Amino acid sequence: MPMIDIYAAAGTFADPHQVAQDAAIIVKTAEAVPDIPMFRQNTAGFVHELPASNIADAEGASDHVRVQVITNAGALDRDKQLAVVAQLTDLVVAASRNEALRERTWVLLTEATAGGWGLWGHAQTNEELVTAARSEIASLQAKAAGDA
Template sequence: MPMIDIYAAAGTFGDPHQLAIDAAATVKSVEQVPDIPMFRKNTAAFVHELPSGAAANVDGDGNYVRVQVLTNAGALDRDKQLAVVRQLTDLVAKAAGDPTLTNRTWVLLTEAAPGGWGLWGHAHTNDEIVGAARAEIAKLRQ
């Protein structure tokens, strides 16, 4: 149930809402989690449009995109890490209509600490998240 934050200068993306949907769907797909409401409703992306000049590298260039993906611990093995970085980088460039943006997109992968995944008003451990998913799957099969 990743949370994805995409930061870019205002106007970078023609349709930020569609980018948010596509980013959430991309990470959910790479994660290969069951297509259950728990994951569909709690995998989300947020597109943050920054004012001009609010971001820069050492040289002052501000035409970068930063994508941060927060997952529960162990959600992305090495193959999934590679896939999510590649796919999100390509998605961002496509959404911006700028293929060169692949060279200026930073993707950060972060795992929540045990107990650091707050959902439904509770700080979940990874085992609790897995247990909740199994319980939902069992209910759907009844």
């Protein structure tokens, strides 16, 4: 269940909430995890709007965006990494209506170490996350069978 942090100058995006949601959907879809509440409700995007004066490159320009995606270890193979970076960059460009940000957007992919992924008040390992997902899927299937 990734966390996506997007840092940009205030006013870069007309609808930061939609950008946050779209970023979460992009990463959840790229991970190809089951579409269950565990993943839908715990993959989240955060847009951090900063004063332009708080952003600068070596020349002093402030029109940059930084996107950091934190996942559990091994969630994104190379193809998924390429897809996430391309799609999040496309999202930034489209949402900002600023094509120049294609060359000024950094996407950082970071993996939490095993046990370094806290969810539900517990430091989860990948194995524990897989077990929890399987349990939720089985519970949803049992409920659906009972409703039929």
